[in-house]
Amino acid sequence: xxDPTALDPIxxxxxxxxxxxxxxxxxxxxxSMLRFITCGSVDDGKSTLIxxxxxxxxxxxxxxxxxxxxxxxxxxxxxGDIDFALLVDGLAAExxxxxxxxxxxxxFATEKRKFIxxxxxxxxxxxxxxxxxxxxxxxAVILIDARKGVLTQTxxxxxxxxxxxxxxxxxxxxxxxxxxxDRAVFDSIVEDYAAFAREIGIEAFTPIPISGFKGxxxxxxxxxxxxxxxxxSLIHHLETVEIADTAAQAQSFRMPVQWVNRPNLDFRGxxxxxxxxxxxxxxxxxxxxxxxxxxxxxxxxxNGDLDVAVAGQSITLTLEDEVDCSRGDVISxxxxxxxxxxxxxxxxxWMSDEAMIPGRGYWLKLATQTVTxxxxxxxxxxxxxxxxxxxxxxxxxxxIGVAExxxxxxxxxxxxxxxxxxxGFILIDKITNATVAAGMIHFSLRRAQNVHxxxxxxxREQHAALKGQRPAVLWFTGLSGSGKSTIANLVEKKLHxxxxxxxxxxxxxxxxGLNKDLGFTEADRIENIRRVGEVAKxxxxxxxxxxxxxxxPFRAEREMVRSMLPEGEFIEIFVDTPLxxxxxxxxxxxxxxxxSGELKNFTGIDSPYEAPEKPEIRIDTTTTSPEAAADLxxxxxxxxxxxxx
Amino acid sequence: xxxxxxxDRLEAESIHILREVVAEAQNPVMLYSIxxxxxxxxxxxxKAFYPSPPPFPxxxxxxxxxxxxxxxxxxxxxxxxxxxxxxxxxxEALERGINPFDHGPLHTDxxxxxxxxxxxxxxxxxxxxxxxxxxxxxxxxxxRIFSFRTATHAWDPKNQRPELWNLYNARKNxxxxxxxxxxxxxxxLDIWQYIMKEQIEIVPLYMAAARPTVERDGLLLMVDxxxxxxxxxxxPVMRSIRFRTLGCYPLTGAVESTASTLPEVVxxxxxxxxxxxxxxxxxxxxxxxxxxKKKQEGYF
Numbered sequence: 001x002x003d004p005t006a007l008d009p010i011x012x013x014x015x016x017x018x019x020x021x022x023x024x025x026x027x028x029x030x031x032s033m034l035r036f037i038t039c040g041s042v043d044d045g046k047s048t049l050i051x052x053x054x055x056x057x058x059x060x061x062x063x064x065x066x067x068x069x070x071x072x073x074x075x076x077x078x079x080g081d082i083d084f085a086l087l088v089d090g091l092a093a094e095x096x097x098x099x100x101x102x103x104x105x106x107x108f109a110t111e112k113r114k115f116i117x118x119x120x121x122x123x124x125x126x127x128x129x130x131x132x133x134x135x136x137x138x139x140a141v142i143l144i145d146a147r148k149g150v151l152t153q154t155x156x157x158x159x160x161x162x163x164x165x166x167x168x169x170x171x172x173x174x175x176x177x178x179x180x181x182d183r184a185v186f187d188s189i190v191e192d193y194a195a196f197a198r199e200i201g202i203e204a205f206t207p208i209p210i211s212g213f214k215g216x217x218x219x220x221x222x223x224x225x226x227x228x229x230x231x232x233s234l235i236h237h238l239e240t241v242e243i244a245d246t247a248a249q250a251q252s253f254r255m256p257v258q259w260v261n262r263p264n265l266d267f268r269g270x271x272x273x274x275x276x277x278x279x280x281x282x283x284x285x286x287x288x289x290x291x292x293x294x295x296x297x298x299x300x301x302x303n304g305d306l307d308v309a310v311a312g313q314s315i316t317l318t319l320e321d322e323v324d325c326s327r328g329d330v331i332s333x334x335x336x337x338x339x340x341x342x343x344x345x346x347x348x349x350w351m352s353d354e355a356m357i358p359g360r361g362y363w364l365k366l367a368t369q370t371v372t373x374x375x376x377x378x379x380x381x382x383x384x385x386x387x388x389x390x391x392x393x394x395x396x397x398x399x400i401g402v403a404e405x406x407x408x409x410x411x412x413x414x415x416x417x418x419x420x421x422x423x424g425f426i427l428i429d430k431i432t433n434a435t436v437a438a439g440m441i442h443f444s445l446r447r448a449q450n451v452h453x454x455x456x457x458x459x460r461e462q463h464a465a466l467k468g469q470r471p472a473v474l475w476f477t478g479l480s481g482s483g484k485s486t487i488a489n490l491v492e493k494k495l496h497x498x499x500x501x502x503x504x505x506x507x508x509x510x511x512x513g514l515n516k517d518l519g520f521t522e523a524d525r526i527e528n529i530r531r532v533g534e535v536a537k538x539x540x541x542x543x544x545x546x547x548x549x550x551x552x553p554f555r556a557e558r559e560m561v562r563s564m565l566p567e568g569e570f571i572e573i574f575v576d577t578p579l580x581x582x583x584x585x586x587x588x589x590x591x592x593x594x595x596s597g598e599l600k601n602f603t604g605i606d607s608p609y610e611a612p613e614k615p616e617i618r619i620d621t622t623t624t625s626p627e628a629a630a631d632l633x634x635x636x637x638x639x640x641x642x643x644x645x
Numbered sequence: 646x647x648x649x650x651x652x653d654r655l656e657a658e659s660i661h662i663l664r665e666v667v668a669e670a671q672n673p674v675m676l677y678s679i680x681x682x683x684x685x686x687x688x689x690x691x692k693a694f695y696p697s698p699p700p701f702p703x704x705x706x707x708x709x710x711x712x713x714x715x716x717x718x719x720x721x722x723x724x725x726x727x728x729x730x731x732x733x734x735x736x737e738a739l740e741r742g743i744n745p746f747d748h749g750p751l752h753t754d755x756x757x758x759x760x761x762x763x764x765x766x767x768x769x770x771x772x773x774x775x776x777x778x779x780x781x782x783x784x785x786x787x788x789r790i791f792s793f794r795t796a797t798h799a800w801d802p803k804n805q806r807p808e809l810w811n812l813y814n815a816r817k818n819x820x821x822x823x824x825x826x827x828x829x830x831x832x833x834l835d836i837w838q839y840i841m842k843e844q845i846e847i848v849p850l851y852m853a854a855a856r857p858t859v860e861r862d863g864l865l866l867m868v869d870x871x872x873x874x875x876x877x878x879x880x881p882v883m884r885s886i887r888f889r890t891l892g893c894y895p896l897t898g899a900v901e902s903t904a905s906t907l908p909e910v911v912x913x914x915x916x917x918x919x920x921x922x923x924x925x926x927x928x929x930x931x932x933x934x935x936x937x938k939k940k941q942e943g944y945f
Contacts, residue, residue: 021912029838033651104786105779107832114651116830128807135809245654249646258664263697271693273661273811278647302695310647314660314693327668351807365812368668424810433816435806 027111034243037118037133037166039157040143045174049143049212050119053235054108056219103133112239127384127398128351130160131438135424137161138244139168141234146179146209150192156384158193162202163347163400163440165420168241169197169205172234177211181225200387208234244420245312253277253285253333254414254422256367260326261316269300269316270325272368275421277333278310279317284334287325288412293334294321328369330412330422338422340410341444347402347416348375350395352429352436358394359526361408361560362436366425369411372563373427374530375437376404394523395437404445408563416440430556431610463543467501471540472637473565476549477558477612478575479604480590481582483621483629484549487575490630491637492547498638502545505532510550520601526557533561540569545637553603555610573633574615579604581622652839659686659827660693661811662790663774666825667700669815670772674731676761677703677722679715680891681847682776684722685836686828688845690774691726698727704773706764707734708756710745710893712869714848722846733764745895746874752893762798771822772815780832790829796820837911850888851910853902857881864898889914 016024040046106117118133134140140161144154161169171193179185190207197205209226210216216223221233232240254275261269279285279296286293297318299306309315317331325331332338350356356375364373378401381392395401416423427437464471474491476484488504495502511518515531518524529552536546552558562570582604583591594602601607612618617636619629649657666673675690677683690699703723723730738755745752765773779786789805791813806814817823828836840847850867857868859879866873867888868881873895875881886899887910900917904910 017912017915021908024915025838025841025908025911028834029650029652029842031651032648033654105830106786107780107830109651109832109834114832114835132807132809136811246646246648258661259668261694261697267696269696271664273657300696302692308647310649312649312654312657314657314664316695363816365814367812368665420810424812426809426812426814428814428816433814433818435809435814438807438809 028109031109031112031114032243032246033114033116034139034238034241035116035118035137036139036141036238037120037130037137037161038141038143039120039130039134039161040174041145041151041153044143044145045212046119046143049141049172049174049210049218050106050117052212052215052218053115053117054106056215056235103129110235110239115238127156127160127400128349128438130157131164131349131351134161134164134166135420135438137164137166139170139238139241140166141170141172142205143172143174144189144193146173146175146185146189149189150196152385154193155196155387158197158202159200159384159387162200165416165440167244169202170234170237171205171207173207173209174212176209176216176226177214181209181216183226183228186229206231206237208232208237210234248276248311248419249278251276251311251418252336253279253283253331254338254419255279255315255317255331256369256412256421257325257327257329257331258368267318268322269318270331271314271316272331273314273421274309274311275367275419276311278308279315279333280308281305285319285331286334286337287323288330288332288337289340289410290324290329291337292323292325294319294323296320330367338412338414338419339444340412342407342410343445344405344407344411344413345379345402345442345445346405346425346439347400347442348378348395348405348427348437348439349400350397350437352434353397354429354436355397356395356437357526358523359530360554360556361430361563363428363430364405364407364411364425364439365428366411366413367421371411372408372560374406374560375427376406378403402442405439405441413441413444415443430559460541460543463541465543467543469500469543469545470569471543472545472569472571473536473540473561474545474547474571474573474633474637475536475552475558475561476547476573476575477552477615479577479579479582479609480551480602481585481587482575482577483619483626484551484575486626487573487619487629487633488547488549490626491633494630494634495545495637498634500545501543502547503539504547504549505536506548507550520607522554522601522607525601526554529554529557529561533557533564536561537564540565551603551609553607553609555612558612571617571637572612572615573617573619574612575619575621575629576611577621652835652842655828655831655835656689656692656839658811658830659689662813662825662827663690663693663699665813666772666774666815666823667694669813670823672768672770673701673772673774674704674765674768674770675699675701675728675774676776677705677719677730678776678891679705679711679719679722679848680776681836681840681851682778682828682831684845684847685831685839686774686776687722687726688843689827701774702729702731704731704733704764704768704770706757706760707732708752708760708893709734709739710752710756710895712848712850712867712891712894712897714850715891718846718848731764731768733760733767735760735763744872745893752896756893765798765822771817772825773822774825774827776828777826778831778833778836779826779829785829788826788829790826791815792824792826793817794822794824798822833914834911837907837914841907841911848891850891852907853885853887853905853909855883856886856899858884858886858899865901866897867894867899869894 038046104119108115120130120133142157173186173189186209208217209229210218216225217233219233219235222229255272257270257272259271261271281296281298283296284293285296297320299309300316358377359374361372361374364371378392378395380389381399381401383390392401414422423441425439426435429436476488478484485506492502492504515528518528532548536548539546593599594605603609705719735755743752743755777785789808858865859881884901885903887902888899902913904913
């Protein structure tokens, strides 16, 4: 038996509060904080356990308890006894169904620690919720029903907790009261679990036999019912495990810059949350990615300057030198900066009903950096029940895969196993703005490290200057048969007549050559546009005025091409022809084929066209002739150039 | 190794959230209700942006029925923080003389829920900080820190954006907005401890003093001004009272208490047996799922 006083947690000692509030406050002023998640299947008693922790720590007030007792009688599942689960299940819909459907956060405290509990659901379709809850946790409590043993769900939860980098796992074998507190049952479950844990690379876990309902080994261990158990109580363990932030202090200093503080010309501070290490005035730091170095002048706070600041603190730094530094940069210790790359291998957890589209541009947010990123077809998908690798073309809601991620600009990063802050990212749909995925970087791909940009002596300015023009990409978009090619042709003739160097990329022509391997699925259409965008960009770099005539139905891809080019060089021209008019013209007979089902994925018929929201130029072909449209476009373009000629 | 306390870490998290919003939103605002949670949130904002003043205005959605002490502190804090104070009163509620004595739930609906929506629309704010905490109420325990609202200010609890690590997605389309709760993870005890540690000024009504009161429908109400209609036989009685939460004075129940210092208030809070929002009338309309329903309608 361990020292009984050490195993007797004092949550909230009423006597001390009543007698000496100042002493009590002093005691509680210096608590640390631990975040953990509880995961289990629907009937493992997860909500009951959390309800029990709140109840034992007296975080439940009398009026809540009265309501709880009344609810327990009305809808409880414990035969009229207090149903702790009712305390925790928050939203009206799920109280009726008796299940937890989202991530909920609960709070309780002992004298040593404040705890934030993420309560995450056990249903298969809610992998995304568990990953969300686990992302901020230092520890995971994996609940097992002693009567059922290690289930598929247990393995899934453990795998996810391990994947998200949780280093402390507790195996809480619950409902021990229902198996007569039988040691053999407990030992056999622990043995089963240990075998599985080894398989997936979990190095250590802490098994505890408990009853959330009866309270065994929750606050005091061993309970009278489990004299054979020699380990800590659940609470004692939670009070003593190491906190991730504290561990991060031993690593090199990094602070992603959130905001530049400039109240006046004399003060320039860089604000951010320190993700690892510590910093003090005088230390030499490096701004990444620029590589510029300086020294820390001061750490400024409202309560006075600090001598030192550590991982987990939000601070404002000033530097000795006037170096360029803004949101998205990372200030790091000078001699050991983080890496920079634009191509990675990463684990991606898909969280949206809409499946991933390989090659589509998504916003990627990592620390304070936001860039455009594309995800390639996954190398494999992981079956979270069996850990098998499966072949996959895409990722769907709640699926997890490993894939290459490419960004349009270099990212400052670290492998996720070294830093959650600089290795974890989210993907955001550019149209709906929904968070569609979470990712964890494994490493940068060699390609990105070794293929350096060739520094060219003759740059785009020189090319353009020789031609006496400003390069541009005139991007014609619209339905099939809207008149894109006709108008683009006329515009090019005018430019040619004026001595401008131009080139027209036409949809059909490109598909006969460069893109002849592509079909008309959504993924192929995106790749089609990506290649055309890259070609157009090279031509613009060569100083040409590029005209492209592609249906290019998706807004996200047009925006992707726009972001490849310098500001103002991408000119989106919406050839606006109503579907009924285009279909009536049906120059190539394609609409007829699409209507008869002969042609699949035809834009406007069984594939969507997303009209531009703010095109630079809009041509209404029902009121403007192709010649008039060409005049208008040439005039707009030349109007822009005239001052330079 | 420096062991950060729970207050250090809560403070760092809140400051991080405040800065993310300022960096990513076009037109943020802080909803300021003058209560202790608002006081902590405002203090955190001053720390987050020091030596600059917080780069957004304070918005008080007023009902005209707050305690007089609250109005006094509001004006003082606006001056001290160097922030612009916007006070918004729903003109329709003002014109119709909506009040808590005659209009019941309509009072909250028009002044607060409608008033808030109108104010946000009027100034075109795309991000609004609020001082709600997850430990206050069950539906809040499941709300995100960045809580997305449609163009009609509706909240859809089934369709919340997943919130991973400390990466917040502040992107939205035109007309949509986000409510941001920087002190989501604070508990009532954390708030009090922080107020003591940082010596944050709060409305004196949180501390016990002799005040004129009447007892009505099981609530102890303070007669804060002469608009309080006394029923036949009702006579204000001086009692030593304080408030656990502050709202419109005719809707906020006091507790009898002699706790006149912060430690005494915390002592009482810890030994007390009723939860915080019990003194407020509004949560009880519509029974169990009351707050969730209000939130879906656009209440903060």
